[in-house]
Amino acid sequence: MDRIVECIPNFSEGKNQEVIDRIVGEIKKVRGVKLLDVESDADHNRSVVTFLGEPEAVAESVFLATKKASELIDLNKHKGEHPRIGATDVIPFVPISNVTMEECVELAKKVGERIASELKIPVYLYEAAATRPECINLADIRKGEYEDLRKDIETDPHRKPDFGPSKLHPTAGATVVGAREPLIAFNVNLGTDDIEIAKKIAKTVRFSSGGLKCVKAKGFEIKKRGIVQVSMNLTNYRETPISKAFEMVKCEADRYGVPITGSEIIGLVPLDAMVDVADVYLKLENFKKGQILETRLWE
Amino acid sequence: MDRIVECIPNFSEGKNQEVIDRIVGEIKKVRGVKLLDVESDADHNRSVVTFLGEPEAVAESVFLATKKASELIDLNKHKGEHPRIGATDVIPFVPISNVTMEECVELAKKVGERIASELKIPVYLYEAAATRPECINLADIRKGEYEDLRKDIETDPHRKPDFGPSKLHPTAGATVVGAREPLIAFNVNLGTDDIEIAKKIAKTVRFSSGGLKCVKAKGFEIKKRGIVQVSMNLTNYRETPISKAFEMVKCEADRYGVPITGSEIIGLVPLDAMVDVADVYLKLENFKKGQILETRLWE
Numbered sequence: 001m002d003r004i005v006e007c008i009p010n011f012s013e014g015k016n017q018e019v020i021d022r023i024v025g026e027i028k029k030v031r032g033v034k035l036l037d038v039e040s041d042a043d044h045n046r047s048v049v050t051f052l053g054e055p056e057a058v059a060e061s062v063f064l065a066t067k068k069a070s071e072l073i074d075l076n077k078h079k080g081e082h083p084r085i086g087a088t089d090v091i092p093f094v095p096i097s098n099v100t101m102e103e104c105v106e107l108a109k110k111v112g113e114r115i116a117s118e119l120k121i122p123v124y125l126y127e128a129a130a131t132r133p134e135c136i137n138l139a140d141i142r143k144g145e146y147e148d149l150r151k152d153i154e155t156d157p158h159r160k161p162d163f164g165p166s167k168l169h170p171t172a173g174a175t176v177v178g179a180r181e182p183l184i185a186f187n188v189n190l191g192t193d194d195i196e197i198a199k200k201i202a203k204t205v206r207f208s209s210g211g212l213k214c215v216k217a218k219g220f221e222i223k224k225r226g227i228v229q230v231s232m233n234l235t236n237y238r239e240t241p242i243s244k245a246f247e248m249v250k251c252e253a254d255r256y257g258v259p260i261t262g263s264e265i266i267g268l269v270p271l272d273a274m275v276d277v278a279d280v281y282l283k284l285e286n287f288k289k290g291q292i293l294e295t296r297l298w299e
Numbered sequence: 300m301d302r303i304v305e306c307i308p309n310f311s312e313g314k315n316q317e318v319i320d321r322i323v324g325e326i327k328k329v330r331g332v333k334l335l336d337v338e339s340d341a342d343h344n345r346s347v348v349t350f351l352g353e354p355e356a357v358a359e360s361v362f363l364a365t366k367k368a369s370e371l372i373d374l375n376k377h378k379g380e381h382p383r384i385g386a387t388d389v390i391p392f393v394p395i396s397n398v399t400m401e402e403c404v405e406l407a408k409k410v411g412e413r414i415a416s417e418l419k420i421p422v423y424l425y426e427a428a429a430t431r432p433e434c435i436n437l438a439d440i441r442k443g444e445y446e447d448l449r450k451d452i453e454t455d456p457h458r459k460p461d462f463g464p465s466k467l468h469p470t471a472g473a474t475v476v477g478a479r480e481p482l483i484a485f486n487v488n489l490g491t492d493d494i495e496i497a498k499k500i501a502k503t504v505r506f507s508s509g510g511l512k513c514v515k516a517k518g519f520e521i522k523k524r525g526i527v528q529v530s531m532n533l534t535n536y537r538e539t540p541i542s543k544a545f546e547m548v549k550c551e552a553d554r555y556g557v558p559i560t561g562s563e564i565i566g567l568v569p570l571d572a573m574v575d576v577a578d579v580y581l582k583l584e585n586f587k588k589g590q591i592l593e594t595r596l597w598e
Binding site for chain 2: 096243267293
């Protein structure tokens, strides 16, 4: 497998294991798709499925799962803490290896169009695939959830879908499809118990208060270790790499005379992001991911 | 594929493409083996084949290739610049992923024993698989080459093989089988044209003159760029990681007021070695290779 796309569809069922299994079964039955994770939350009444594969295989399997979800989930009977507008609520495509963001946007449009035409479910395009500013943020599209959207989609021109009818599917609602960069959860531990320092550093580093473009950050206490942490979400590691976020935290910590005691990457990370770290610190010239022995096994 | 061994057999044929193809064909026909490279040198009259796979598949395919080479290559008619003692001259097994050195040693012994018993070719175990000091270095085993070994193997107890008859195979000679760590070719560029500085740093860094345990190093000029380079071979990146070699070169360069302008990794490198770089510079806690998205595709 040379070209790799990640897909993380969210389905509005987090309790009924049989329903979840049947939806996930649609994904697994497509050849060349690798299921990584299924996380079901009963309170949210929602399941988040993570899988990888070549773009075509990923597109096929997420369509089949969306079809199955539209048959098995009735939004009129759905209750859960997490906001939602559809049986298949959101489908992000994420470029992982040898695939561009533009290709993922095309994939999102293709799948969105197919969901609309074959399943009669209205589809909104979001994030990198958005066609208008009011659809960039998922939260804006989901405003008022299934219950409010039922009327708004028919009356408010700003809430007209990108594909399909201006009318919710009677049971499956609407689906949001799009493309985004992988998120990297990266935390840096500081050798102090002063939470104010972690908060100040987080504020300096994050985009929302004038920091790095693709960084969200908060300060936390880790009480059992007697230290504090700058907890970050990197929303685009190609623009703001891990090393840049790390160095900025370190630089700020220096100002307070506080050492970095460690860091952690939570969950999954693309190989490109790890290679970039080596690139930066070793000043590597012309290093190619294909030089990593194991990558030869995907060819 | 979860457990990965690399194997780099050297065959004493570098001119006759048909013979080379037939030997390599034996490797390719084993399921689960991935051929990375075939490098044939006419002057050396030798081919170096690189492939990867699960331990059992790699063992099977290198045995089949050794059998084919014993049928097609006659050492009595072989001439080439590179020292050699057999049709299949040497077979190193290299642990790449989720395989220990001990397992590669066991693999070497198993394959060596099979070559001796089924093909009647005497086998020497070398490097990590060596059973005695005089067989650790390949050069010592190959001393006097095929021509001298013909008599020595029968008369000198130090040259008795580990497996098989104390008599060369009439056409295929003897084969050396063993296990070693992957070699990493790592060069660091200095912002000066003073070759003496590169030579002094190389001397400080390399094991042979009191430096790091698993580093060989030389100083070179890169005339077209007007700079010099410390060119290193890292013989065991688990003991002496890339970052340690880099930092020691940097530290020495500082003493001469010379900047590091870049570095390069030549050829292949195991993922573990690259992850280690990120581990060190980001002070990562508990990072596991399995967190890299792409590794999930090998499972």
